[in-house]
Amino acid sequence: MPVMDNSALSDIQEVNLSYLMLAQRLLRENYAAGMFRLGLDADVAETVMRLSPAQLVKLASSGSLICKFRLNDYDLLTSLTQDVLGGVLQQAHSTILMAQQPVQQDG
DSSP: OOOOOHHHHHHHHHHHHHHHHHHHHHHHHOHHHHHHHHTOOHHHHHHHHHOOHHHHHHHHTOSSOOSOOOOOOHHHHHHHHSOSSOHHHHHHHHHHHHHTSOOOOOO
8 A cells, every 4th residue: 555645644634523523513413414414324423423522533533534425426426517407406406316325334
């Protein structure tokens, strides 16, 4: 595995911390909506929500991204990048397509 330069590693760690902080905020504001928006199952959502600030920083310091890029579906990516439906309809269509993405069960 190639060695990563410090700039890329720093960027990954920053994304990780931002993601974890956003995830906690979304889950605390509305647990069900946060789970849906983040694509998390209940066990992972509960664990993320309970992380202390020190645990967030430690987890974020990983050299790997801890969030998953969910736009790996061609139809979904196409619907988000083309103005076929326009405005609210395009957003609703994209939300429906995202909701159809299965929650990843790692383990």
